[in-house]
Each structure stands twice: as structure tokens, then as C-alpha cells.
Amino acid sequence: MTTSSVTDLLAENESRRPMMQEHAGATRRRFLAALGAGAAGPYFLTSGALGAEGKAPASDRIQAGVIGTGGRGMALLGLHNYPQCKVVAVCDVYQPHMQRAQKAIGGSCDGVTDFRQILDRTDIDAVATGTPDHWHALLTVMACQSGKDVYCEKPLCRTIADGKAMVAATRRHGRVVQMGSQYRSMAHMRQFCEWMRNGRFGPIEQVRLSHACCPKAPVAPGGPPPADLDWDLWLGPAPWAPYHPSRCLFSFRFWMDYAGGFITDNGTHMMGVVSWAMGTDDTGPVAIEATGKEDPASMYDVPVEYTVRYEFEKPRFVMTWEQPGVGGLNMQFNGPQATVDGFFRPTLVKGEADLSPTRSSEIHLYESNDHFGNWLECVRTRKRPVYDVEIGYRVTSWSLLGNIAYLLGRKVRWDPVAQCFPDDPEANRLLQRPYREPWRL
Known part of the structure; x- marks a missing residue:
């Protein structure tokens, strides 16, 4: 097939499957200084x-x-x-x-x-x-x-x-x-990742993830928290900060004290698909570098424009996070044999690939067709769920490593086995954040 949506074949394939407010420099300085706590x-x-x-x-x-x-x-x-x-x-x-x-x-x-x-x-x-x-x-x-x-x-x-x-x-x-x-827990994503894992698209050398820019919050005075909001408990282990509506509800995503921007938010979804497709659930990148730009007129302290480059060794490929990127929320796998484009519906847009059902002799991935249902079943059986905590940690760590490289303003080397930055105490200090009393982990 030369140009075909991966999802076009799913119904047939499934029937054959066995059931189973600061600029960048200021933000970096604030985070590095906070380590002294x-x-x-x-x-x-x-x-x-x-x-x-x-x-x-x-x-x-x-x-x-x-x-x-x-x-x-x-x-x-x-x-x-x-x-x-x-x-x-x-x-x-x-x-x-x-x-x-x-x-x-x-x-x-x-x-x-x-x-x-x-x-x-x-x-x-x-x-x-x-x-x-x-x-x-x-x-x-x-x-x-x-x-x-x-x-x-x-x-x-x-x-x-x-x-x-x-x-x-x-x-x-x-x-x-x-x-x-x-x-x-989506059938079409599992089938796509099985095709990837079984080499149906040939070797993949580059993966591009793209996303729209982060929104902006104009600097404005705050005020007292609503009487029916426990602001101190909302902050919990995060540093104390005065209440502002731009800190909570959906907006918490754009503060480093509470989250990490779109790269940790939707980026975790996308990187999870990449990891499943490339077979890297138990490893991670070996080198990361990032550049970005914040908006000094915005209260948020995550980069509005953001590019992160990841180098992987096993298998060898490069992944980039591009914000803003072409096509908004998008994912693209590139190799000498084929190009697959699209996040929600990965589509073969260049080259040829065998999109026949996964054969019994090939790699079959964990089959879950209901994410809540899978968890509830595992609560009963005590088996590990499809997105077990350790896989979730590994996938989430990729976005966190990108933010660390950004805050440091330089390329960092990562050991995915030891899970640390070799001979880099400055970077290793950013692996954790102090908790506000009385909260301890």
C-alpha cells in the first residue's frame, strides 16, 4: 500500500485477532536558586x-x-x-x-x-x-x-x-x-505500534512531535482566594504563592511549580505512543537539548515557543518536540522506507508498507480496549495494567528531562539505566524539588 490510513484496516484486522511571568533567564535562575532550599x-x-x-x-x-x-x-x-x-x-x-x-x-x-x-x-x-x-x-x-x-x-x-x-x-x-x-487502550494505536515494532515501516530514524504554542496570561492583580477554596491545600507541597485565578483550574499546566507546560501534558500522551511503537518502555534518551522563549508579558513561566531534541541509542533515532509545530497536535515517524504522519489517525503518507494483520509469529502488544476497565480488572486479578506505573514514569520522564535541559540552557547527557545525569551535579539537583512543609515524600 502506498497511501493508506492505518485505521482503515482496523475493523477487518480486529476481527482476525485473538481476543485478549518571567523571561527564560529569570525562570532558570529562580529554579536553580530554589535548589538551595x-x-x-x-x-x-x-x-x-x-x-x-x-x-x-x-x-x-x-x-x-x-x-x-x-x-x-x-x-x-x-x-x-x-x-x-x-x-x-x-x-x-x-x-x-x-x-x-x-x-x-x-x-x-x-x-x-x-x-x-x-x-x-x-x-x-x-x-x-x-x-x-x-x-x-x-x-x-x-x-x-x-x-x-x-x-x-x-x-x-x-x-x-x-x-x-x-x-x-x-x-x-x-x-x-x-x-x-x-x-x-485504543485498538488502532495498538495495531499501529505492532506494525512499527514488527518493522512493517522499515527502520525509523526520526520522530517529530508538534504542538500549538502555550497560551498567555496577561499580568494582572490577584486577590483573596474564594471562601469555598482551600488554597493552602491546593498548593500542598508546592511553594507558597498568593492566590491568582491564572494559577489554578486548567491554567496550572503552565506553571513550573505545578506542572511543566504542554510538553508534560499532551506531550506525555504522544511520547507514550512513540515509546510503545519504538520499544523503549524500559529505557529513555541518552542526550537532550532544548531551546525556548517565554513571554515576559505573560504570568506563565513555561516557554511559549519550545524545541527539544532527544537522542536515543536502543534503537538509534532522534525525536524532536516542536512548539509551535506544523499541523498543531501531530506526530510523524520518518525513515528511508516510509513516512507515517498523524497523531489521532497515523497515516502512511510516503513509501510502502505491509499493513496486513499482525502474524502469530510477530510481536503482539498488551491488549486493552478499555482503560478504566483494564485498571479495574487488574485491581481484581493483581496483574499489572497496560500503563503500569513504571512505564508511566519512564514515559513522563522524557518530558521532564526536556524541561531540565531547558532550565539549564545546555545539552545534557542522561543514563537511562542509572536514571541520572553522569558527572553532572548541577543537572542532578533538578531531578527533585523541595516540598513545602509539612509535606514530605
Whole structure:
């Protein structure tokens, strides 16, 4: 085939498958100076009953709590629609969001503003979290310590150190932790990645990821937080900052204290597909360099324009993140034999490829056709989910490494086995961020 949408063949193929506000320099200086505050110390669980580790729920129906019910968090309420799951409690530091979620579930669903009230409950088996990124690690580690399984929205973690702690807690307490990125539970993405893994498009030398520019927030005065928002708890482990509406809700994505820009947001979705296609779930890049430009007239401190270049060794290829890039949200795989273009619908636009069904002798990837359903099934079986915490950490780390290279303003070398920057103490200090007291990880 010379020009064919990968998805055009899916219905036929699936029937044959077996069922299974500062400029760049100022931002860099602020982050490098913040390292002097020291690293976070060990975390101590402040309260909560430690559950039986590695055990499946005792009842026939998984009882779940949802923490963070604004934006994507509302989608997590969809767990309640599964016959094997019942959402019995919701939590949000912003009372209108909590009350909206509580009303959506109805019945006897409890609503709280402090997530620890959910983790304390011995009748709750699992939690799903849709909080801002800077809360992901603490919530996941605390939930694991409380004997609860976790569905954590992407990106998995805010820092490399956070991601390592999440993996360690998951394994230590025998929990099931899934990263919420549905592309690994889409049939057409799985088929595309199987074709890639089996060499159907030939060797791939370059991968280009593109995205629109980050939005801007004009500098403006803030004001007191709403009376029904617990601003101190919203900040949690992040540095103290006065309330401003441009810091929270959807906008948290564009502050380094809470997230990392579009590269950690949608970039995690896209890099997850690249990793699946290229077979790099257990490794990462070996060199990263980044350039970018911030807007001094905007309150946000992530780059508006941003280019990151990653070098991989096993297999050998180069990946670039281009913001803005051609086509907005897009993904392109280039090699001497073929070019595949498109994120939502990868399409063969140049060359030839065998797009027949994956043969029994070829590589078959983990088959999940329902991301929530896969997690719930694994809560029962204790098997690892399709987007296990360790894979989620590895994929998320790519975007975090790009931000580190940007903050340093130079090329960095990364050891994906040791998971550190060899002989580079300045870069290694950026692998973690200090936690604001009393929060510890």
C-alpha cells in the first residue's frame, strides 16, 4: 500500500485477532536558586489505616474514591458506570467542584475537601486522582501506604524523584497503579505500534512531535482566594504563592511549580505512543537539548515557543518536540522506507508498507480496549495494567528531562539505566524539588 490510513484496516484486522511571568533567564535562575532550599525528606503518613498489602478487594464490587473532580477529574466519575465499581466518595479542595461531583454520582456518595478523609477509610479499595500534577506523587504514595490501588492521570509525576518514589511505593505495597493515558487502550494505536515494532515501516530514524504554542496570561492583580477554596491545600507541597485565578483550574499546566507546560501534558500522551511503537518502555534518551522563549508579558513561566531534541541509542533515532509545530497536535515517524504522519489517525503518507494483520509469529502488544476497565480488572486479578506505573514514569520522564535541559540552557547527557545525569551535579539537583512543609515524600 502506498497511501493508506492505518485505521482503515482496523475493523477487518480486529476481527482476525485473538481476543485478549518571567523571561527564560529569570525562570532558570529562580529554579536553580530554589535548589538551595534542600531536598525533600522522608515522607511520614500523617493518618490512615494501613490496608492489607497486595490483596484484592474483599467485596464483589470495588469501592472507589475520586480525588480532584475539576476538569479531567469529572471524567473519572465514569468509573461509577462500571458494574464492578462503585464511587462512594469524592474530594476536591474547591467545594463547588466537589459538590458537582457528589451530585453527579448521587445516592450516598460522600463529599469531602481533604483527601486524607478518603485515604483513612478502610471500606475504600482504590482511588482515582485528577489533581494538578504536583499532587500526583504524594497522593499515590499515600494511597499505596493506605492499601489502595491508584488510577493516576497523566503526566504521572512532577519530577524524576517523584516518579521513582511512586514506582517504589507501588512495588513495596503490592498495589496496582495505572497512568491515565487512554491511547494504550485504543485498538488502532495498538495495531499501529505492532506494525512499527514488527518493522512493517522499515527502520525509523526520526520522530517529530508538534504542538500549538502555550497560551498567555496577561499580568494582572490577584486577590483573596474564594471562601469555598482551600488554597493552602491546593498548593500542598508546592511553594507558597498568593492566590491568582491564572494559577489554578486548567491554567496550572503552565506553571513550573505545578506542572511543566504542554510538553508534560499532551506531550506525555504522544511520547507514550512513540515509546510503545519504538520499544523503549524500559529505557529513555541518552542526550537532550532544548531551546525556548517565554513571554515576559505573560504570568506563565513555561516557554511559549519550545524545541527539544532527544537522542536515543536502543534503537538509534532522534525525536524532536516542536512548539509551535506544523499541523498543531501531530506526530510523524520518518525513515528511508516510509513516512507515517498523524497523531489521532497515523497515516502512511510516503513509501510502502505491509499493513496486513499482525502474524502469530510477530510481536503482539498488551491488549486493552478499555482503560478504566483494564485498571479495574487488574485491581481484581493483581496483574499489572497496560500503563503500569513504571512505564508511566519512564514515559513522563522524557518530558521532564526536556524541561531540565531547558532550565539549564545546555545539552545534557542522561543514563537511562542509572536514571541520572553522569558527572553532572548541577543537572542532578533538578531531578527533585523541595516540598513545602509539612509535606514530605
